[in-house]
Amino acid sequence: MEKPWECEDCGKGFRSPSLLEIHWRSHTGERPFTCPVCGKGFTISSQLKTHQRVHTDERPFKCPDCGKCFKSSGELRRHKLVHSDERPFTSSVCGKEFTCSANLLSHQLVHSDERAFKCSDCEKSFKTKIDLLRHQRVHTGERLFTCSMCGKGFTQSSQLTTHLLIHTSKRPFKCSNCEKSFKSRNSLMRHQSFHTGERPFTCSVCGKGFTQSCNLTTHQVVHTNKKPFKCSDCEKSFKSRNQLMMHQRTHTGERPFTCSECGKRFTRSSSLTAHQVVHSDKRPYKCSDCEKSFKTKMELMIHQRIHTGERPFICCVCGKRFTQSSNLTVHQLVHTNKRPFKCSDCEKSFKIRNHLMMHQRTHTGERPFTCSVCGKGFSDPSNRLKHQQVHM
Template sequence: MVSTRASSRRKRFTNQSSFQRHQRIHTGEKPYQCSQCGKSFTRKYTLQTHQRIHTGKKPYQCSHCGTSFKQKAHLQTHQRIHTAEKLYQCPQCGMSFRLKHHLRGHQRIHTGEKPFICVQCGAKFSHRSNLKTHQRIHTGETPYFCSQCGKSFNRENNLRRHQRIHTGETPYFCSQCGKSFNQENNLRQHQRIHTGEKPYFCSQCGKRFNRENNLRQHQRIHTGEKPYFCSHCGKRFNRENNLRRHQRVHTGETPFICVRCGAKYTNKRSLIRHEHIHAGEKP
């Protein structure tokens, strides 16, 4: 038995390797580096899990529907779709969650707590993962790339969603109407069409929403928060899609194209207005 004293507490370990691993929390040492992207990790197992982003390997398969996952924990979470198991319930609104940390994150909707702060611009977030993703706006980092087409993403779930374009996979089925989805979140949101459920409500004005993201966007009306800002001119926005639309002013990107004449526009609204010309309508 190996032991170490930190402050007034003594932490014990069953073997020397566990003790050495623990010490890296204090030293910040990350000896295991990914040969593909250079990212470093404190544990060999974490490196091996990370490398599956590059290889696309998914060794953990669901026995119910065949969906595969890179991590065992993700498989276990997924399997609760089939069992409908939701162990953790919010005492304020009764909404249930499959994971305890999802409940904790959800409860911040009710408390308004945003403990994770961006040191670059001061934007505040209720989830650490949202802060990490936000920080890539400043760094421009897109560490997750598709092995099929090379496109890179700033979020792993965006990569997974993108990869289903290549595979055509839609593993999430609605038990009410049979419609299938490539994301679990899209399935849950769709099911609220059948139930009429609006579980997310604003503590300021009581307005209810069927999506958590819609609630967060709405709350910025009350707080005046504008967490998304343009790295070119500093202009700030309360929605990420508004920032992306604005950035086309600087980049000159015109992704909306008229199929009749090839005219290009920076936003969909301008394209729709233009299409009225072909239809003989007044815009």
């Protein structure tokens, strides 16, 4: 089709003078259509009309497949791709596919080290302006997106969308390799990497691979000494907000994750998942150096350090080395006089939670560790081991 109306600045052609006038505003910066609520300006009236729905929450465009409503036809069009397998935009670097070009553009920054957008409140820098804006909400405490079911607030709309699935039992995304199903496409994609073994995100310092870019970002903090997240109840500081949140549960006593088999409660979901293996006899992870087998991959990795002699966790005070980070954490209390775990029945206090739990059995009379030969009970496993030598 003929486009006789040509832009003097860039040479682009248009079918009518009105379209040329709208385009011309991209060069002049003119935005004649202004929102009366927030003052934001737009080059065309239809953009203003779409924007005003932000203030009214009007969502006239409804998805015929799931009933979800949207503020613009473009949002509905992009959403419809969720219900199909169509992902027309592919990354030339890693082959990952996306439903819209904007998501592809955002993803491509993963393959670049440039972080041009810097936070004025801390030392962090980001690859996109939108990432910086989201991060700044950490400092302001702003949570624009609120769940209508439980009132929980979120810094991003995508977090709210994911959260809303908690209030439903639907798991529409099914794995083709096993029987598991998931509430979101991202969760399914993350799960599928366990089948493929793919770890496309690699640490430039140590070479460790990860299934998600966010896991890589969290890991990279390991290679620095920065711990910007401080606990308001004690002097401890942490490398990530999640670590701080989990730590704070030691002060509040909150244990939101409950085992459906035995009722035991945990401060984090990963601890519950690890615990649930206790109720199964399966030990699929076998050591290649000896005959031992383990219930989790992590247990196998820790065990293999016995064969390799690797002790990667070093005490900064005395230089003693450990095979597990948890052993180092317990050891570091040797260099301090703190005893934060106090018994509610007497005046004794302890450096670690396990010692407090063992002590409390002297008050309750609980003896959960039983000798398999004579049935005698003990309050801690070490005493049982000493006793069992009697039968040898």
